[in-house]
Amino acid sequence: MDAMFELRRLRMLHEFALRGTLAAVAEALSYSPSTISQQLDQLEKDAAVPLFVADGRRLRLTEHGELLAAYAERALDEDERVRGELEALRPGAAPVRVALMQTAALALLPDALALLAAREPDLRLEAAAVPPEEGLFELSARRFDLVVAEQYPGHTRAHRDGLTRRILGRDPIRLAVPRGERARGLRDLADRPWVLEPEGTAARQWAVQQCRAAGFEPDVRYALPDLTAHVGLVAAGRAVAMLPDLVWAGARPPVRTITLPDAPTREVFVATRAASGTRRRVGAVVDALADALTARTSAVAGGGRGGASA
Known part of the structure; x- marks a missing residue:
């Protein structure tokens, strides 16, 4: 199976299932559209069944393509689990990529980094300020390892398969x-x-x-x-x-x-892929963000902000 389906091509198919166009896949993975097309053509040859069909000027997945895309997601999850186990034996081998809404980047990231410097000094954290809607999508697409997002009263966000959530605070x-x-x-x-x-x-x-x-x-x-x-x-x-x-x-x-x-x-939460469960350092980042929010909200409460402030 591994010799038949190359994981890199399965990743491209998974991205196509999420994004819907070759151009979007190329942009997400930093390849040229022609390279994506060539690799997916080869994947179709490896599968020996049609994976795509023309739909106007665009392509869409056939039933076979949807089946293989579902397999691709499972294969990528298993790859992430194994890499997490290897990472535990090789500290600092892989960065933790974080997407944060703007307010979390302003108020939580500096404190979380200070906590991580003491708890996980060789951890490399890469962060970007990303709107929650985009961040949650890109988490599914594996651009990030965790996302800090929010939901407002009466406006819950849709749950995505393969993602788990932890409430950080209010x-x-x-x-x-x-x-x-x-x-x-x-x-x-x-x-x-x-x-x-x-x-x-x-x-x-x-x-x-x-x-x-x-x-x-x-x-x-x-x-x-x-x-x-x-x-x-x-x-x-x-x-x-x-x-x-x-x-x-x-x-x-x-x-x-x-x-x-x-x-x-508003409810502030962090979302991760379920497959990241073996990555101890992803958990360490989540803990640091939770502690940073707890400290921040406690400080505000201690300041006694009441009904109207001058």
Whole structure:
């Protein structure tokens, strides 16, 4: 079986099943589209059955192709498990690749790295700030080994086969208004300009629902993915927002924050592939992130942030 199906080609087939086009596979794996096409052609010859069929100007998997793609995923999982066992005998042999949402990169990554420097001094951690939606997809595609993401109240994220989750903690969400703003609650902000995350994100959907529940449609003038840009607009008096506590990264906010009704929180979690269970160092990174969040939220709670702060 190993002589028949090369693992590298199975990886390409797995990527095609996830991404749907040869161009997307080429970009993800840093190959040229012609190289991907040639390798998948060879895989089809090895299988001796048609794996692809034309569908307009694109290709899609045949029934045989879907069967082999499912096998490819199992083969890649088993390869990862074995590599994890080998890695335990060869410390520092492989990096742990982490995708974090922006607030986790700001507030948790420095503290987690400090913890890992003491606990796992020869561990190499590679990190990138990636939106949760993209990060969870790329985790399935094996671009990352773990992803720090969130879900808002009433907006749970879909579970993907082969991935496991661990809740790291909860992050309060509050109104953020300019320091001179006299508003005391959400209803007072019905006529203000808002800055929210782009459409399609869980944060945007949740925030809009809060405004509608308060009896108004928010005037969203700015749709920005960078939460530090939200802070800048609010601090400059140009907008109001709903922001999680982690965005402050332990610093004093340059804006006034107001606790929302029922004190909502978002759930911060880390997702890994089930096949990573043999990789002790992936677990070590998860533990460090959990400890960093616990320390951060404890510090905020100890600071006594209440209903409205000046």
